[in-house]
Amino acid sequence: MFINHWFSKNENKKQDIDTLNLDNLFTKTKKSSDFKQFSLSNEEGSFILSYYNSLIDQQQLQCKILQVFQDRSLDRGNLKKIDDVREFIPIEDIIITDNLDVIQSKLLKGYAILQIKENDPRCALIHLSNEVGLRDKNDVENEFTVVGPKVGFVENIEINIHLLRQQINTPNLIFKEMTIGTMSHTKVVIAYIEGITNDQHVQTMVQRLENIDFDIVFDSSQLHQFIADNSSTPFPLALSTERADRVVWSMLNGQVAVLSSGSPYAITAPSTLLEFFITPEDYYLPWIVSSFFRLTRIIGVLFSIFATSIYIAVLTYHYEMIPEVLLGPLSLSRRNVPFSPVLEVLFLEFTIELLREAGARLPAKVGQTLGIVGGIVIGQASVEAALTSNVLLIIVALSALASFNTPIYKMSNTIRFLRFPLILFAALWGGLGIVLGFSFLLVHLLRLESLGSPYMVPLYPFRPKDFADSFIRSPYSVTTKRPGYLRPKSIWRYHPNDHKKKKNDFDD
Numbered sequence: 001m002f003i004n005h006w007f008s009k010n011e012n013k014k015q016d017i018d019t020l021n022l023d024n025l026f027t028k029t030k031k032s033s034d035f036k037q038f039s040l041s042n043e044e045g046s047f048i049l050s051y052y053n054s055l056i057d058q059q060q061l062q063c064k065i066l067q068v069f070q071d072r073s074l075d076r077g078n079l080k081k082i083d084d085v086r087e088f089i090p091i092e093d094i095i096i097t098d099n100l101d102v103i104q105s106k107l108l109k110g111y112a113i114l115q116i117k118e119n120d121p122r123c124a125l126i127h128l129s130n131e132v133g134l135r136d137k138n139d140v141e142n143e144f145t146v147v148g149p150k151v152g153f154v155e156n157i158e159i160n161i162h163l164l165r166q167q168i169n170t171p172n173l174i175f176k177e178m179t180i181g182t183m184s185h186t187k188v189v190i191a192y193i194e195g196i197t198n199d200q201h202v203q204t205m206v207q208r209l210e211n212i213d214f215d216i217v218f219d220s221s222q223l224h225q226f227i228a229d230n231s232s233t234p235f236p237l238a239l240s241t242e243r244a245d246r247v248v249w250s251m252l253n254g255q256v257a258v259l260s261s262g263s264p265y266a267i268t269a270p271s272t273l274l275e276f277f278i279t280p281e282d283y284y285l286p287w288i289v290s291s292f293f294r295l296t297r298i299i300g301v302l303f304s305i306f307a308t309s310i311y312i313a314v315l316t317y318h319y320e321m322i323p324e325v326l327l328g329p330l331s332l333s334r335r336n337v338p339f340s341p342v343l344e345v346l347f348l349e350f351t352i353e354l355l356r357e358a359g360a361r362l363p364a365k366v367g368q369t370l371g372i373v374g375g376i377v378i379g380q381a382s383v384e385a386a387l388t389s390n391v392l393l394i395i396v397a398l399s400a401l402a403s404f405n406t407p408i409y410k411m412s413n414t415i416r417f418l419r420f421p422l423i424l425f426a427a428l429w430g431g432l433g434i435v436l437g438f439s440f441l442l443v444h445l446l447r448l449e450s451l452g453s454p455y456m457v458p459l460y461p462f463r464p465k466d467f468a469d470s471f472i473r474s475p476y477s478v479t480t481k482r483p484g485y486l487r488p489k490s491i492w493r494y495h496p497n498d499h500k501k502k503k504n505d506f507d508d
Contacts, residue, residue: 021100022121025171026050029107033177033189034161040069040114047079051112054161054175056128064091065112065126082116085124093127108169130162142409143243145281152242157187157261163244164191168251172196178209186217187261191247197254198487201270204451205256220260220267227258227269229449234417236276236410237450238269245280254488256451270453270486273445274470276411277301282473291472298471300402305418307399308345309426309434311392315341317430333389342427344388348396349419351378356400457485 029035034054040047047069051061068089079088086094095106098121107113110129140152153160161175176190188209192202208227217223221240228237241247242265247257250268258267277297282290314321315330322330337344355374379397382388399419406412418441425433448455458466466483468474480495482488 022103022123023119025100025104025107028194029171031194032171032173032175034165034175040066045118046116048115048118049112050107050115051128052107052110052165054158054165055108055110055130056112057110057130060091060128061112065089065114065128079116082114082120082122082124085114085126089124089126091126091128095125096122097125098122104171105169108165108171140242143241143246143279143407145279145284147281148284149245151244153244153247153259153264153266155262155264157189157259160244160259160266161189161191164248164251164257167244167248168193173251176206178206180209180212180214180223181217182213182215184216184218188217188223189259191251191257191259193251193254196252196482196488196490197256198489201254201256201451201453201486205258205269209258217260218262220258220263220265223258223260224267227267227451229451230447233444233448234414235273235445235448235455236408236414237271237448237455238267239271239275239408240265240267240410241408242266243280249280249283252493253482254486270449270451271455272450272453272457272485273455276408277406278469278473279407287473287475291474294473295471297405297407300405301415304399304402304415305422306434306438307395308349308392308419309422309437311395312341312345312423313426313430313434316427330389330391333391336386337389338386339388341392342423344392345396345423346420348382348388348392349423351382352396352400353416453485458483461485 026037029050029052030037032052034052035050036053037048037050039045040049049065079085083096085096095102095111097103100121103113103123103125106125110127111125112128114124114126139150143152144150151163153163165173170193172194174192174194178188178190179185180188190202190205190209205227209223212223212226214222214226224236224238224240225231230237239246239250247266247268251257255268255270258269277294282294285293315334339347355378358374379393383390383393400416403412403415406415422434422437425437427433429436445456446460454461457463458470463484465481466485468478469483480493481491482493484491
């Protein structure tokens, strides 16, 4: 009898622990707005159904669970044990278990949890997963990569939440829902990972979104401007992306994401300047190849900003810097050009911008044809008419090409804009004007912040430990820690086993 009492006591103790753990799981999941829990009967605390609204199929929920329990002919008195659920619910994939690990795993895979009583640790896991959003007319358009997933966000915010839930299978993924717009009442969701993201970043984002007083919100780009730390800057202070994998990577690092109903783009913050020159493809290729392409991208951006202004400064004020080998070709190409170098450059730059705008506004096939044919025809005609030189035509074309290497469209626009102030500085003061323009640009960048964090880290403030994934993409064995400037709650991303020996096939 003592033995039976001992087993019964330990069984009750184990049941209390399981209940406590299951309660902790529900306490954590209830922080997310897409988690639903309600009773299927009039009796409070009985027949409790719990699920993630973003992961299940609503039609299956209505037809195979809610309609069954709303049927008056159903005798719920026969449903006394959780094992009897299989006889009432017409779904084949039903798992009966009290294992907390299984419950948590299945909940994050699109299963609903059914409990006979609220505190019962033994429950039924009902398969209701929804497979929407997987390459169903939601391919990425503006951030295309050759290697890696091609799944992008769509205008339906429920599908976007579903995509994030599929990638991050943890109850620590929290969605906070709010409504913005006095007339549109647009649904906006803040996404972050509890236990990784710094609470200050979340609170700052929530506060800035709550302070928005606007009538209609059409797109997340409007929210981007409202929450920016500085509205008088051409630089985007939060990263806007249409790629689901990019948002997942940002949240795993400790950033906050914002989704808006009706917008296929998500915002992640706090962001840094170097993030805008990183593509998800960098992490899918070998680190040596990725580092080379990333450096090529950054060098191309610098060339795009300074190439035309250096051309003006050299030809206007600093002829002595031209090598003797280039004096002949330069003088020959500009022999019949009646305009000064600055007018020559502005003419070609505005022509490139007009072609780009026309190509962007026209249908895709017509726009590509216009860009190619228009560029060739106008460029050749300008040279033959002596309106510009061959050398400048090559420089402007390469500058435009280098600006398009920027992965983020908003930063690409900023780079093209920055060329024009530097052109004017170079026309007024030559090389000194370029130095002054660069100094003003550098000071402006050093003063910028994104969600209260410095925009130029790890360059300023100088953080050498965060250089592992900045100008180059270091191997995964080096990038084991999250960026320190984000001040994440959990600094370790993963723990590689450095002492693990390579297994020899002959040892089997």
